[in-house]
Amino acid sequence: MSELLIKNACVIDPLNGINGDVMDIAIRDGRIVEDVGSSAEVIDADRCLTLPGGIDSHTHVCGTKVNFGRYMSPEDMRAGRTSRNGSMHVTSGYSVPTTFGNSYRYSTMGYTTLLEGAMAPLEARHTHEEFTATPHQDMMANTLFDGNWSVMEAVREKDVKRAAAVVAWILSAAKGFAIKLTNPGGTEAWGWGEDVSSIHDTVPYFEVTPAEIIETMIRANELLRLPHSVHLHCNNLGVPGNYRTTLDTMNLVPDLNSRRQSLYLTHLQFHSYGGTTWRDIDSRSEEIIRVVNASPHIVIDMGQIMFGRTTTMTADGPMEFKLYMLHHNKWSNHDVELETGSGIIPVYYSKKSVVNCVMWAIGLELALQAKNPWQCLLTTDNPNGAPFVKYPEIIALLMSKRYRDQECALLDPRTEKRVPLMAIDRELDWNEIAIMTRAGQSRALGIESLGKGHLAPGAEADVAIYPIRTTEIDPSAQFQQVMAGFSRTMYTIKRGRVVARNGEVIVEGANSTIWVKPRVSHEYDLGNDPEFAKKFQQYYTVRMRNYPVQETYLPRGVCIETEADL
Amino acid sequence: MRVTLETKPRKKPNIPIEAESIIPHNFLRGTDLSVYEGNKQRSLDEIFFITVEGPAVSPDQVEVILKGDTGRIKRVGEYMNAGKIVVEGDIGMHCGNFMSAGQITVRGNADAWLGREMRGGEIVCHGNAGHYCGAGYRGEKRGMRGGRLEVLGNAGDFLAEYLCGGEVIIHGDTGDLPGVEMRGGKLVIEGSCTRPCGNMSGGTCLVFGQVHDLLPTFEKRERTQVDFRGMNVTMDTYHGDVANRGKGSLLVRSGDHA
Numbered sequence: 126m127s128e129l130l131i132k133n134a135c136v137i138d139p140l141n142g143i144n145g146d147v148m149d150i151a152i153r154d155g156r157i158v159e160d161v162g163s164s165a166e167v168i169d170a171d172r173c174l175t176l177p178g179g180i181d182s183h184t185h186v187c188g189t190k191v192n193f194g195r196y197m198s199p200e201d202m203r204a205g206r207t208s209r210n211g212s213m214h215v216t217s218g219y220s221v222p223t224t225f226g227n228s229y230r231y232s233t234m235g236y237t238t239l240l241e242g243a244m245a246p247l248e249a250r251h252t253h254e255e256f257t258a259t260p261h262q263d264m265m266a267n268t269l270f271d272g273n274w275s276v277m278e279a280v281r282e283k284d285v286k287r288a289a290a291v292v293a294w295i296l297s298a299a300k301g302f303a304i305k306l307t308n309p310g311g312t313e314a315w316g317w318g319e320d321v322s323s324i325h326d327t328v329p330y331f332e333v334t335p336a337e338i339i340e341t342m343i344r345a346n347e348l349l350r351l352p353h354s355v356h357l358h359c360n361n362l363g364v365p366g367n368y369r370t371t372l373d374t375m376n377l378v379p380d381l382n383s384r385r386q387s388l389y390l391t392h393l394q395f396h397s398y399g400g401t402t403w404r405d406i407d408s409r410s411e412e413i414i415r416v417v418n419a420s421p422h423i424v425i426d427m428g429q430i431m432f433g434r435t436t437t438m439t440a441d442g443p444m445e446f447k448l449y450m451l452h453h454n455k456w457s458n459h460d461v462e463l464e465t466g467s468g469i470i471p472v473y474y475s476k477k478s479v480v481n482c483v484m485w486a487i488g489l490e491l492a493l494q495a496k497n498p499w500q501c502l503l504t505t506d507n508p509n510g511a512p513f514v515k516y517p518e519i520i521a522l523l524m525s526k527r528y529r530d531q532e533c534a535l536l537d538p539r540t541e542k543r544v545p546l547m548a549i550d551r552e553l554d555w556n557e558i559a560i561m562t563r564a565g566q567s568r569a570l571g572i573e574s575l576g577k578g579h580l581a582p583g584a585e586a587d588v589a590i591y592p593i594r595t596t597e598i599d600p601s602a603q604f605q606q607v608m609a610g611f612s613r614t615m616y617t618i619k620r621g622r623v624v625a626r627n628g629e630v631i632v633e634g635a636n637s638t639i640w641v642k643p644r645v646s647h648e649y650d651l652g653n654d655p656e657f658a659k660k661f662q663q664y665y666t667v668r669m670r671n672y673p674v675q676e677t678y679l680p681r682g683v684c685i686e687t688e689a690d691l
Numbered sequence: 692m693r694v695t696l697e698t699k700p701r702k703k704p705n706i707p708i709e710a711e712s713i714i715p716h717n718f719l720r721g722t723d724l725s726v727y728e729g730n731k732q733r734s735l736d737e738i739f740f741i742t743v744e745g746p747a748v749s750p751d752q753v754e755v756i757l758k759g760d761t762g763r764i765k766r767v768g769e770y771m772n773a774g775k776i777v778v779e780g781d782i783g784m785h786c787g788n789f790m791s792a793g794q795i796t797v798r799g800n801a802d803a804w805l806g807r808e809m810r811g812g813e814i815v816c817h818g819n820a821g822h823y824c825g826a827g828y829r830g831e832k833r834g835m836r837g838g839r840l841e842v843l844g845n846a847g848d849f850l851a852e853y854l855c856g857g858e859v860i861i862h863g864d865t866g867d868l869p870g871v872e873m874r875g876g877k878l879v880i881e882g883s884c885t886r887p888c889g890n891m892s893g894g895t896c897l898v899f900g901q902v903h904d905l906l907p908t909f910e911k912r913e914r915t916q917v918d919f920r921g922m923n924v925t926m927d928t929y930h931g932d933v934a935n936r937g938k939g940s941l942l943v944r945s946g947d948h949a
């Protein structure tokens with residue numbers, strides 16, 4: 126039995142309605158409890174800001190495309206290096222660091238749980254192997270279904286149950302967590318030398334539209350009773366004028382779940398552009414957020430970009446090809462047989478580019494105009510918009526109008542006419558930031574009941590204590606302190622153990638991987654389905670029995686079994 | 692001030708030494724510097740016999756002379772910004788990395804990455820240079836950006852890869868793909884080479900010897916006369932690399948010169 130008592134913690138725990146109360150937190154064997162004995166180890170939080178461990182609900186840190194980003198950018202590997210130190214491994218890399226680099230940097234910022242944004246089921250083993258080498262965070266994987274042949278056939282037959290059965294089998298086989306749709310239909314269409322430019326264009330051969338795929342999958346998701354909703358990267362990412370596609374998509378969404386949203390739209394910044402070309406691109410964050418504010422069954426994340434160097438990586442192959450045609454820099458595209466694709470290119474976001482300035486403003490506008498912080502979560506789509514180490518800067522920008530004005534003064538002067546940002550005075554408060562960085566993620570991902578994202582007795586003892594006294598600083602003026610405070614915790618506690626202290630990683634850590642296994646009736650178990658088996662015999666390079674990821678790949682797997690309506 | 696560093700005999704002379712501390716500027720504060728021998732940190736006097744003659748108040752008055760078995764000493768002159776370094780024999784990889792000013796003379800041969808991403812100053816190598824002379828390091832999009840790099844002997848493959856500015860002059864022959872991905876600057880090859888300037892987008896390359904396997908993605912233009920050691924030489928001019936919409940010039944001595 127190990128016990129820990131955090132004394133004098135200034136706690137913000139939005140899921141339990143606690144906002145700045147100074148209290149003690151008792152921990153026994155990795156869980157929060159009512160009280161502990163007198164022999165418990167004691168940490169004095171000294172009235173500093175104490176939050177549930179941070180949760181990133183959309184980040185790219187593990188798997189094949191992340192790794193390809195690593196080896197096509199040796200210069201990035203040289204950009205951030207730390208040497209071995211105690212139990213800390215050597216790390217390297219800036220925008221696509223090594224797994225330990227990701228884990229330690231997240232940990233020193235107080236993050237204890239991450240959702241990998243895109244895992245191709247066929248390549249799931251690689252993702253899981255890297256998960257086990259990300260020791261300070263519990264991991265989950267969005268599983269790609271955007272171009273899955275079996276899914277698209279079910280969509281064509283208008284057979285929601287069949288689509289759900291495909292998802293159930295693949296999700297269990299790949300040990301994934303949620304359904305991810307990346308440019309649904311678009312990557313497959315591109316494989317046929319075509320493209321989709323609206324949600325009503327048809328994918329060649331399969332004769333289905335993105336709209337049909339999205340709607341079917343939202344319904345299939347609820348039939349399977351998955352903890353998270355469908356996680357969508359809309360069509361037309363990064364295309365001027367794409368806000369119409371995004372609005373069309375949001376209008377499709379039925380409200381099917383009372384506990385959480387029915388659709389999670391990721392990195393919405395990249396999907397809120399007006400104009401017709403790069404020359405006249407402008408911000409349509411107001412139109413987008415008006416719909417979000419009126420749709421409680423939708424949750425979005427920001428996908429903020431920050432100026433500087435980074436690497437873009439996505440399953441949206443055609444989009445990366447378009448970026449390559451723009452920059453003529455190094456580039457890679459991959460096809461994942463029968464399932465999806467991907468692409469990677471390095472980028473540099475510059476204050477001298479009016480396009481980049483508009484993008485920067487849009488992300489902030491989304492967060493500042495969203496009435497309900499539970500509906501707009503803080504991300505950069507790491508590393509696409511910026512490496513996650515920029516989160517503290519984003520928090521400071523959201524909390525300080527003065528800081529935003531200071532930054533806006535450095536932008537391309539043409540920006541002001543194209544974005545509403547300069548006219549927005551709102552400054553977010555500590556509670557709102559806590560929602561946007563952990564509580565909101567916990568609810569949106571449906572992991573509240575696992576004890577994530579809050580600090581009530583019974584919750585997992587994942588705690589972040591920041592060197593910030595909320596009653597003593599004015600974030601509007603002292604934004605530098607806000608930034609410094611969120612960059613480095615005094616203590617990061619993972620499952621009841623201190624894993625990082627004052628920016629130093631002190632233990633090796635041992636994380637879990639959370640995955641979902643929907644239980645379906647015999648009739649809908651595709652393990653017995655000859656049509657489904659034929660896909661493997663005829664097309665896949667992998668046999669059906671070799672396809673599932675064995676449990677040995679998840680040494681500390683946590684399986685959520687759901688009772689599907691199938 | 693003249694600092695002479697003469698290598699001491701080493702038990703394992705094949706272990707490379709990382710010596711980015713050897714730049715004239717650092718000797719203004721004495722010789723209490725360290726280098727790495729493999730993964731072991733060593734003080735400078737464990738590796739070298741050191742003699743210092745005369746005073747100096749600024750780095751441009753410092754001359755560092757390296758003698759002895761110096762062929763495995765790497766990164767000498769990295770980020771050098773003034774003064775002189777003279778290497779009496781051979782020098783290891785990465786000599787003159789990122790240097791911005793001053794002068795390096797190598798009397799023997801230089802290993803790979805001589806003058807990698809250099810920004811200014813001058814390097815003269817009297818022997819041969821290895822691969823990637825004056826190039827950008829792995830993944831980098833910009834190689835040498837300024838200064839002058841002269842090799843009196845031959846150079847290896849990928850000479851001046853990603854050259855962006857400055858001047859590279861090779862008196863002898865080069866290996867494969869000199870000036871590949873070149874974006875600016877001037878590359879002069881007095882001897883022969885194979886497949887020069889693939890994917891170049893800017894800059895000028897002159898080859899006075901023979902070009903083997905000229906890439907088909909270069910467009911032939913009019914002939915022109917250039918001065919080569921006081922002689923008027925006729926050169927065939929090529930434009931390219933058209934495969935990369937390049938605007939570079941490749942000049943090759945024509946067969947029937949005047």
Ligand SMILES: [Zn+2]
Pocket residue numbers: 183184185242243391392439506509
């Ligand atoms: Zn993403």
